[in-house]
Amino acid sequence: MKIGIPAETLAGETRVAVTPETAKKLVAQGHVVIVQSGAGVSASVTDAAYEAAGARIVDAAEAFGAEIVLKVRAPSDAEAALLKPGAVVVGMLNPFDAAGLQRLAAAGAVGFALEAAPRTTRAQSMDVLSSQANIAGYKAVMIAADQYQRFFPMLMTAAGTVKAARVVILGVGVAGLQAIATAKRLGAVIEASDVRPSVKEQIESLGGKFIEVSYDTPEEKEAAVGVGGYAKPMPASWLARQQVEVAKRVALADIVISTALIPGRAAPTLITEEMVKSMKPGSVIVDIAAGKGADVNGGLTGGNCPLSEADKTVVKHGVTIVGETNLPARVAADASALYARNVLDFLKLVLPKEGGLKIDLEDDIVAACLVTRDGQVTRK
Template sequence: MKIAVARETRDGESRVAMVPELVGKLTELGYDVAVEPGAGQPALIADDDYEQAGATVEEGALHGADLVVSVQPLSTATIRTLPAGTATISFLPTNQEPDTVRDLRDCGVTAFAMELVPRISRAQSMDALSSQALVAGYRCAIVAAGMLRRFFPLNMTAAGTVPPAEIVVLGAGVAGLQAIATAKRLGAVVSAYDVRAAAAEEIRSMGAKAIELELETLEGAGGYAREMTEDRAARQRELLTPYIANADALITTAAVPGRQAPMLVTGEMVEQMKPGSVVVDLAAETGGNVEGSVPGEVVRIGNAQVWGGRNVPSQMPGPASRLYAQNVVNLVTLMTRTASEEQDPAFAPDFEDEIVAGSCVTHDGTIRHEPTRIALEGESA
């Protein structure tokens, strides 16, 4: 059995799908691991590190592979070189990558999408959305601290007392809670809001103040919030305005995979913030929580600098790659038949398994992910 680790080719992607310290986990399962040259370089991992861990580094590493692992979807040119029956594991945003899905289907490639791994207890160790959100949430708080031209913590000195920064975080999922925790560790006073009822207790457990608005909560499937009506959204923005106006820094993290991010903060709300204030919008790539934010850029709205996130986990490629690679190893382990007296080890995904079935996009020339199949059939009708 052979697993190939692809070199990422998309602009701005610095992560790698496998790290040397986890190669041994794959070889123990019976795999040969081949890595494309330079695959780990953006994450500061040398080819020699992979070879010392037991992998081979070679051009043409993907040739003959049973499974190809990557962070971003493979390019069209690469997909078309894969023999039918080859499997891939990567992030695969099907709504934004319909042509990639079609190529995978037409080439007979079995494709698994990390963002489609079901959010169930048994799959927590394979949940790459959560692992990468952890990195992004930490990074958001560090960006806010770096841009804000004042201390985060309280400082009491002989020259006088410097009060702590006031930080507001909107969204208390994995990224939001990590942003809260990081800002608290840096000494800021943190308040946070989330539309889900359970989030208030989670916010308080991080040492932050939960902002409570007189509005209905919006519990959704899979731990995400459900979409709100425009009337509720407008009322929410009205009630949040004074909290945001008083903040030194605002961090927004609300997003749902495969859907546009909710617009939580208008430009008018940002214009009420104090001189020197900072806004960090983690969701800028998917439409933005903050009106006017631009992915990968810092723009000025009123007195505030607004930082738009773009592939934020990739800005910390070392830890992000390590966490993602562990998710991949755990998923591969689930799909691997171990050796016994009767049979050899093999990559043999069981499509009756809820995790395997839920994360599979294409297999055997068909699109197995029902929402994607319906969407693509609708386009061609």
């Protein structure tokens, strides 16, 4: 089949859906791979590298006109207009974006949103959320280190001793765990909080300390278990106790990295304005959930901190707050390499070796990722 890889046009998006490594494998399987000129430049991949892998360099119209189109982000209105009816689009299509899915359905495309894959053992190799969150957790710490005007590790010098930075991680999913590991490598003292008590062992294995909050009711205990690898919304009683414990740690922290997200819902508020006011001047917050929080201040969207501003770095009450919304794009080469492997593994489910497209709705991964087909939005 003809597989097209267009360049991403969304502002700030530097990743690409196929690398020379995965292009070569697709060509070896008998597919024709066409790549828009310059598609990989921001991810440190040249057109010549794609050609060496057996791909052909084309313009945007031809790339979008392929039978299968591989994307990082959902097509825009202009891009959707270039799709052929019946084309298969695979990418991070945001299954909660009703307008985006309707746009894809109106174009007659078969859409697969990779974020919707179940978080099961079988689906691990195509789990784009995990592969990209891992990078986000790493980059969040590196950005924090750049913004923080002191050292991370403890240093003993002839001029005196420098204390290690105190880092608090809020939300210990894939991004949070990578943030703990990266901050530890830099020599910080780390504390971490999450609604799920099951992560305590993971935090401690990476050298962090778990901020414990008791679970006093069956409702609290049930919610803390989470579902599908994500935390569930917690009862107000538990959140109030957690806020008290977290506030104590935040006031002493030099750096806070917040990663808490709930699919299809606004990100929870974990760092209040009062907490920010309690922090030391020069402290840093990196809010990975920036732009996904509840509406605050007349329609502005924060994140885990209501003072966060999407895609901006601001200083509030003497604290630097980083609101980058696409951290993986800041590590484009490796982010693209991991994402491209996720895409390749998903394609194995819909492009069997005997050739031709096969949409097997008995396959739980295929069924979960299918969001548009036959002009309809299939996502419930």
